[in-house]
Amino acid sequence: MGKQVKWGVLGTADIAKKCTIPAMQKAKNCTLYGIAGRNPEKTDRFKGMFQFEKAFYSYESMLEDEEVEAVYIALPNSMHKEWVLKAAEKGKHILCEKPIAGNAADVEEMVKACRDAGVILMEAFAYLHSPASKIVKDALDSGIIGTPTLIETTFVTPSPEADDIRMRKETLGGAMYDLGCYNTSLILMLVGEEPSEVRAVAHLTEAGIDDTTVAYLEFPGGTRASILTGMCSGRRADRYYIYGTDGTMEVPIPFNADGVLKFYVHRAKKSDTISVAVPDNYMLEIEQLGRCILHDEEPCVSNEFSIKNARIIDRILACIGY
Structure with missing residues (x-):
């Protein structure tokens, strides 16, 4: 050992x-x-x-x-x-x-x-340690679907009980904090820059938290992105699509999923299924931080990334009046 x-x-x-x-x-x-x-x-x-x-x-x-x-x-x-x-x-x-x-x-x-x-x-963000995240990012950067024009992200879950901390404003509850931070981090990982424009609307509960938020982001490089997040469904649903000038990538992979996962690349005359074996994302996260401590490896989720992601969330929350 x-x-x-x-x-x-x-x-x-x-x-x-x-x-x-x-x-x-x-x-x-x-x-x-x-x-x-x-x-x-x-x-x-x-x-x-x-x-x-x-x-x-x-x-x-x-x-x-x-x-x-x-x-x-x-x-x-x-x-x-x-x-x-x-x-x-x-x-x-x-x-x-x-x-x-x-x-x-x-x-x-x-x-x-x-x-x-x-x-x-x-x-x-354990999912950022997943091989699936890296393979999707590498495929996108390779130009497999041309220049990305639109990223569509969804993360919806059932509503927590009324006394759950995620339903209270004083504990920083709500869909955007609890779920939407995944959407924003995913988009930031894929695009690699902060948005130049942010718009958002939400449904706020009597407790003042958002149980549904929809956001639209535009980036300096021309890519656009959408976020749908909510604690309002009978069951969990998380997936994302990437639309490009030469095709689309369909990624029906839940955040933090493990096992043999698949995503799909569709182009004019050809569709490909890409499979990747993914260990426990949370284990990968713990081991990676351990290597940072023991062997001076750089953290997968950098402090700069967290600051940028928080700035995007700030802008969305400001739009919805949270």
Whole structure:
């Protein structure tokens, strides 16, 4: 076994329980050292379920433990900034759930604090570590469908329960923060630049959060993009299409999907199916940050990318009056 990174997990959210911690168990360079939660009974349950070495009943006590080298922050969106800054102060490398913060100014402050402290900060867009994302991007850049003219993205899920933190404004809930950040990050990855124009409309709930948002983006290079995101469907649906001067790419791949995945390239006289074998995206994410810590690899999701993505979200939220 090679060198391991000792990880601590801040929070006992579903994303940690169902996705990230099981992936950490599979990651080759990860040791599950500590779990921290404010509910001792739930925290102990996580410790036993995932065989953490230690349980902490406050977030502060985990950060005080010198054995912890990196932390995964799985707290509500509104708490990300506070605990990134505290983790950086204690010299911990950080993987923070998306969206990394509520606005671009906060992201810039967090990035500066981590750089000043000499620690790595990476936003947890696991799907960006997927081989499928790389292959689609490489195919697009190769000119396989000519010059991209329009990117159409959709991410819709069932509505959470009324008391869910995603349905409350004070915890930075709503479709754009919870789901639309995927759409914007995908478009930013594919296009490689920030939009010159942003327009958006939304349906706002009585609690003041958006349960449906539609946005239109124009880019300096001429590409246009659309976003449909909402917490309003009977079942989840996520997919995207890329339209170009010489054809289209149809990508019915859900965010963070694994297994043998397929996408389709359609041109005037020929259609191709491209298959790619994809491991657990969350495992790839953990292993990649581990390599950044142990071997000075550059983070797949750069701080500059996170700042740009937050700026796009800021502009959409301003349009919808969030």
